[in-house]
Amino acid sequence: MTTTYAALLRGINVGGSRKVPMAELRALLAGLGHGDVRTHLQSGQAVFSSDHGDEDSLAADLTAAIGKRFGFAVDVIVRDHAYLKAVVENCPFPAAELTAKQLHVTYCSAPLDEERYAGIDRAAHLPEEFRLGDRALYLYAPDGLGRSKLAEQLARPRLTKGIVATTRNWNTVVKLVEMTQA
Secondary structure (H helix, E strand, C coil): CCCEEEEEEEECCCCEEEECCCCHHHHHHHHHEEEEEEEECCCEEEEECCCCCCHHHHHHHHHHHHHHCCCCCCCCCEEEEEHHHHHHHCCCCCHHHHHHHHHHEECCCCCCCCHHHHHCCCCHCCEEEEEEEEEEEEEEEECCHHHCCCEEEEEEEHHHHHCCEEEHHHHHHHHHHHCCCC
8 A cells, every 4th residue: 555655854955955856755765665755945855656665664764764875864845645634634733724834844753752751841932832743843933933932942852852843834734635645
């Protein structure tokens, strides 16, 4: 059975380093035997179909192929359409009332628990807020991610230890659902 997936690459094509041209990423995915390969923007989103593997093995295969082709390691998270759709449907914030720069999702390689974030004084960061979902962290940052003190806290190594995490704005979150729809 063929499934459509999104591959989320962490930290590429930012600030002039770790360049992964999207045409080469598409060719790399096709070379791994995947079909219907497309990319979105230049910041590390690819959509493809596959009839073999699971999300973790697909991510590991792509990570290895990128390392071999480009000479540097890139963390990759792969998620299927059903998961991406559930992330949108389960958003704890009123997404329709917010602009894309105010709402972000951090996709994570493993489940998150409240205990990991117990040291964050949530009241001190208001009106910014975060909520946990299924291998996802939703962040409401009314002034945008770049000005968010809460986002800075959430990205600290002690909080991300042991997981791969990559963040997308709400427009990209929604676009990936559309792109993976069969």
